[in-house]
Amino acid sequence: MLYQFKIGWRYLTSNLIQTGLLVLGVAVGVFVFVFMSALIGGLAVYLIDQTVGDISHVTVSEPPLAPAQLYPESAGALYAIENATGREATLRNTTEVIATLAQLPGLVAVSPQLVGNGFVTRGAVVNPVTVVGVEPDKVSAIADVAANLVAGRADLPTGSALIGQKLATDLGVDAGQGLRLRSDQGVDMTMTIIGVFEFGVAPLDERTVYVNEKTARGLFDLRHGVTRIELRIDDLWAAPSFAAEVAAATGLEATPWTESNGQLISGLDAQARSGDIIKGFALVTIVIGVASALLLSTYRRRSEIGIMRAMGASKGFVVMVFLTQGALIGLVGGLFGAGLAWLALSPFPPPGQIEAGGFPIDVSQGGFGLAVGLTLVGALVASILPARAAAKVDPVSVISQ
Amino acid sequence: MSAPEDIVVIEGMTKNFGSGDATQKVLKGIDLSLAKGSLAALQGRSGSGKSTLLSILGTLMKPTAGQHEMLGQDLGRISERDLTEFRNRHIGFVFQFHHLFPDLTALENVMFPSAMHMGRETRAARRRAADLLVRVGLEDRIGFRATALSGGQKQRVAIARALMNTPELVLADEPTGNLDRESADQVMDLVREINAEDHTTFLISTHDEKIADGCRRQIHLDDGQIVASAPPAK
Numbered sequence A: 001m002l003y004q005f006k007i008g009w010r011y012l013t014s015n016l017i018q019t020g021l022l023v024l025g026v027a028v029g030v031f032v033f034v035f036m037s038a039l040i041g042g043l044a045v046y047l048i049d050q051t052v053g054d055i056s057h058v059t060v061s062e063p064p065l066a067p068a069q070l071y072p073e074s075a076g077a078l079y080a081i082e083n084a085t086g087r088e089a090t091l092r093n094t095t096e097v098i099a100t101l102a103q104l105p106g107l108v109a110v111s112p113q114l115v116g117n118g119f120v121t122r123g124a125v126v127n128p129v130t131v132v133g134v135e136p137d138k139v140s141a142i143a144d145v146a147a148n149l150v151a152g153r154a155d156l157p158t159g160s161a162l163i164g165q166k167l168a169t170d171l172g173v174d175a176g177q178g179l180r181l182r183s184d185q186g187v188d189m190t191m192t193i194i195g196v197f198e199f200g201v202a203p204l205d206e207r208t209v210y211v212n213e214k215t216a217r218g219l220f221d222l223r224h225g226v227t228r229i230e231l232r233i234d235d236l237w238a239a240p241s242f243a244a245e246v247a248a249a250t251g252l253e254a255t256p257w258t259e260s261n262g263q264l265i266s267g268l269d270a271q272a273r274s275g276d277i278i279k280g281f282a283l284v285t286i287v288i289g290v291a292s293a294l295l296l297s298t299y300r301r302r303s304e305i306g307i308m309r310a311m312g313a314s315k316g317f318v319v320m321v322f323l324t325q326g327a328l329i330g331l332v333g334g335l336f337g338a339g340l341a342w343l344a345l346s347p348f349p350p351p352g353q354i355e356a357g358g359f360p361i362d363v364s365q366g367g368f369g370l371a372v373g374l375t376l377v378g379a380l381v382a383s384i385l386p387a388r389a390a391a392k393v394d395p396v397s398v399i400s401q
Numbered sequence B: 001m002s003a004p005e006d007i008v009v010i011e012g013m014t015k016n017f018g019s020g021d022a023t024q025k026v027l028k029g030i031d032l033s034l035a036k037g038s039l040a041a042l043q044g045r046s047g048s049g050k051s052t053l054l055s056i057l058g059t060l061m062k063p064t065a066g067q068h069e070m071l072g073q074d075l076g077r078i079s080e081r082d083l084t085e086f087r088n089r090h091i092g093f094v095f096q097f098h099h100l101f102p103d104l105t106a107l108e109n110v111m112f113p114s115a116m117h118m119g120r121e122t123r124a125a126r127r128r129a130a131d132l133l134v135r136v137g138l139e140d141r142i143g144f145r146a147t148a149l150s151g152g153q154k155q156r157v158a159i160a161r162a163l164m165n166t167p168e169l170v171l172a173d174e175p176t177g178n179l180d181r182e183s184a185d186q187v188m189d190l191v192r193e194i195n196a197e198d199h200t201t202f203l204i205s206t207h208d209e210k211i212a213d214g215c216r217r218q219i220h221l222d223d224g225q226i227v228a229s230a231p232p233a234k
């Protein structure tokens, strides 16, 4: 055993109450650090799950039609732009595009969709809706309709529709009843409500009607092509780069979810930053606590340190005695705090499974290793000043005391 | 300039504290040599410079001017690092206040100078430290914490600690200053015994005439100068 380690250890164990309090203080700092990491991480998982859980990660569509140039020969620029056509540009070579997409690593699900606007009516109630035509076997490929069904079934035979719980309530209908849908192309259809879903997301629950792809073609008078292709990929955060790959491979427009959820992203960023600030404060508290306790100890042990120097202890030896103490306090306090945090946080369910109003704690994001590592480094840094002060003690000044 | 048997020689040594008008001249030109195996008392009024001289001899303090040679080495010319090592190997200290390490046992206290030299507590050091504790009459206190010993016992542990690395010179600054007559006499008997058996050189500052009389040489310091040294060094 290193002798400086032995002396450092003796110093720490000579006053167990004082050392215990110091270690406890460090542990509380580490607890706060881990708690904040798990909470901020869990909140992010929860919010992303709430938002992105039911939406497309990357949406592929035809680039918007360039406005027609009406006067090609004129000297000045003269454009006429037709606004709000109601019908979007359609993607025609769907099969080839899907074949190309299938080559890209990380792709999890593909759902070609026909999307249009319409109204549902029942009695005097008229509600504007977005009609999404999907292939019957891909009803749950993007938004997991099947898992969020509150009534009926989640398949889509021709002539049936899946609607949200909110819309069903507004209209006063339930699964098994009929629904009149009129598209913005003026096509009227009556269909059976085969199922009712509830995602807890207003745009889906209030305004989305899923129909069979064939039904949608009839409603919107589209014989070929689709409006868009929605994709899900394995790594949520790779969406921007995946979208860029898609655009390069297909020449189509590919929009990652991050682009249309800028507020969420910046919100999460701000949240992570405030979490980092709190964690930073926790670390600073640890450093100040350890530094002041050790500085007090160098002061109390001035005469011992001076005698050690007189007996042949080098400055390096004295420095090491105090660095050892810092490291031990950091390590023990760090492990103790991390252990406490683990015990306290692991009973929380993962943020994907919490009830409304629950604490979204993600233990796996607690950053336990980082917390212990930073605490150890922090405690070592904190002991530099006391160690240097101790090494400067002049033996002569303490001998006569 | 020095006889071969002198282990320490100082010449023209001065020590000033402060600077400018506030300069205090504490040592004013000291010439002194100690032969190997001598047992010398350093006497003088309070403030005459005894502790200052011992600190310089112990390399804990630099003189303002003068030569300081020990074991043939010019100590004015070696680095602080080497001085620390030199001190560890060749000089033992006993102080008025025992200055034992309170968190270490008697045995660990005695082993300390060896641990500084070896980097750890060796088995050989443990054996020697135990022998030294037996020699100072503390075989039944080996595992005691320093704080659990009496004043006289502490001072005997301190003597054992000073002897641990078999130093050529032991400097003792009023080692019996805090002890009662009986303990002081015990400590002094011990010093005489070690000096006789091991030929370790002792320089002991003291206000105690009986202690000084127990030494084979008396050096009188007055106002920073040696006024008498009797009987003259052989």
Ligand SMILES: Nc1ncnc2c1ncn2[C@@H]1O[C@H](COP(=O)(O)OP(=O)(O)OP(=O)(O)O)[C@@H](O)[C@H]1O
Binding pocket: B017, B018, B024, B026, B044, B045, B046, B047, B048, B049, B050, B051, B052, B053
């Ligand atoms: N670090 C210092 N700074 C300034 N003056 C000092 C310092 N150390 C000692 N002195 C002065 O040097 C003089 C001699 O002090 P020293 O401690 O050597 O005396 P001493 O002979 O050991 O006295 P005592 O018998 O009381 O122990 C004193 O006047 C003291 O005030």
Ligand SMILES: [Mg+2]
Binding pocket: B050, B051, B052, B173
């Ligand atoms: Mg003195």
